[in-house]
Amino acid sequence: MDQQNSVQTAPPKENMKARTITAFAYVAVLVGLIALKAFAPQTWGAVGFDVLFWCISLIGAFEFMRAMDCVSRAQWWCTMITCALIIPTFVITKMVYQSRGDEQAWLPSLLVLMSVGSLGAMITAAMLVFDFDKSDLKSTTASLFCILYCGILCSVSSNINHMDVNSLPAVTLMFCVTVAVDTFALVFGKLLGRFFPLKLAPHTSPNKTVIGFIGGIVGGILAAIVVWGVGCGLEVFRLEYAGEVHSLVVLIVISIPTSILAQIGDLFESAIKRGCGIKDMGKLLPGHGGILDRFDSMLFASVAIVVCFIAIR
Numbered sequence: 167m168d169q170q171n172s173v174q175t176a177p178p179k180e181n182m183k184a185r186t187i188t189a190f191a192y193v194a195v196l197v198g199l200i201a202l203k204a205f206a207p208q209t210w211g212a213v214g215f216d217v218l219f220w221c222i223s224l225i226g227a228f229e230f231m232r233a234m235d236c237v238s239r240a241q242w243w244c245t246m247i248t249c250a251l252i253i254p255t256f257v258i259t260k261m262v263y264q265s266r267g268d269e270q271a272w273l274p275s276l277l278v279l280m281s282v283g284s285l286g287a288m289i290t291a292a293m294l295v296f297d298f299d300k301s302d303l304k305s306t307t308a309s310l311f312c313i314l315y316c317g318i319l320c321s322v323s324s325n326i327n328h329m330d331v332n333s334l335p336a337v338t339l340m341f342c343v344t345v346a347v348d349t350f351a352l353v354f355g356k357l358l359g360r361f362f363p364l365k366l367a368p369h370t371s372p373n374k375t376v377i378g379f380i381g382g383i384v385g386g387i388l389a390a391i392v393v394w395g396v397g398c399g400l401e402v403f404r405l406e407y408a409g410e411v412h413s414l415v416v417l418i419v420i421s422i423p424t425s426i427l428a429q430i431g432d433l434f435e436s437a438i439k440r441g442c443g444i445k446d447m448g449k450l451l452p453g454h455g456g457i458l459d460r461f462d463s464m465l466f467a468s469v470a471i472v473v474c475f476i477a478i479r
Contacts, residue, residue, distance in 0.1 A: 185453025192451075192460070196341055203327075203334055204402050209261055215327045215337060220253045222464075223320040225457040227312050229447040233438070234308040238300035241293045241309040248286025249317040253324045255282050260328050272330070279325075283318050315465070316458075322468040332475050334403040335417070339393050340471045343421050344463040346389035347382040347428045354381025371436040379429055386425030390417040407478035416478060424470040431466025435459065 199214040227249040231237050237245070256279040263271035290309045293301045326336050355378035362377040394414045397403045405413040435458060439447065448456020 219324045227316040229456045233442045237305045240297045244290040245309045252317045336475045342389040343386040343424045344428045346385035350385025351378040351382035383425045386421040390421035420474040424467045427470045428463035428467040431463045435462035
């Protein structure tokens with residue numbers, strides 16, 4: 167998500183309108199997927215999010231490879247096929263073992279995920295040897311990084327979607343925090359940027375401020391409170407954990423590293439775009455840019471989510 171958490175340049179009205187419409191559509195889809203996961207049978211209720219994560223991985227890989235503009239055709243196909251297979255093979259393996267009543271279904275599915283990613287990476291790297299006329303070290307590095315960024319990292323979200331415990335609160339918190347972080351970073355930057363103009367990463371993203379970064383963390387905490395109120399208050403889900411701390415406090419604590427990593431993910435994407443000399447990774451989402459412009463924060467936030475939810479079990 168390309169936050170503009172400063173007061174310097176306001177987007178055109180047309181762009182803001184498109185951004186607002188896309189945001190409402192995004193929220194509607196998100197609410198629908200959460201409802202599907204909450205009320206549909208456990209095995210199939212998660213498929214909606216799996217499809218979303220798969221689309222993010224595949225379209226994101228396409229955007230990334232186009233932005234890099236240095237990858238040979240052979241490596242392009244190897245990378246795209248690998249990113250297209252990582253999440254589906256993981257999900258199918260997990261569902262097959264779950265249908266057999268295997269309580270350790272996560273282990274073979276994780277091994278399949280790692281095997282597909284590793285095999286794809288090795289074949290892609292082998293193009294440096296067997297397609298040496300068109301592949302070089304730069305194209306190989308870009309391809310391997312794309313598999314890691316758009317394939318492996320995106321699959322973390324699918325792992326969260328299929329956790330045996332706390333899957334629904336984890337997925338809900340991940341999405342709500344990343345949306346709130348983006349929104350509150352923007353609001354804090356616009357309202358307070360003139361009083362606290364210190365830049366967060368001036369060489370990477372000059373419009374982002376420290377006060378906007380703090381606002382993002384505040385937004386993440388507020389999102390955790392809302393998720394707890396709606397989820398636990400309306401009994402949509404129940405947070406299961408080993409400790410005795412109140413569940414609201416647990417979600418708030420988890421939201422802090424999630425908010426920080428979400429903003430680091432946004433800055434990382436900005437660094438990629440600056441290095442490639444482009445403004446947006448794509449034009450698929452009006453007002454937002456490409457898939458990676460919208461979900462870059464989620465890719466990094468998912469790591470904090472999965473680590474924290476594993477820690478509280």
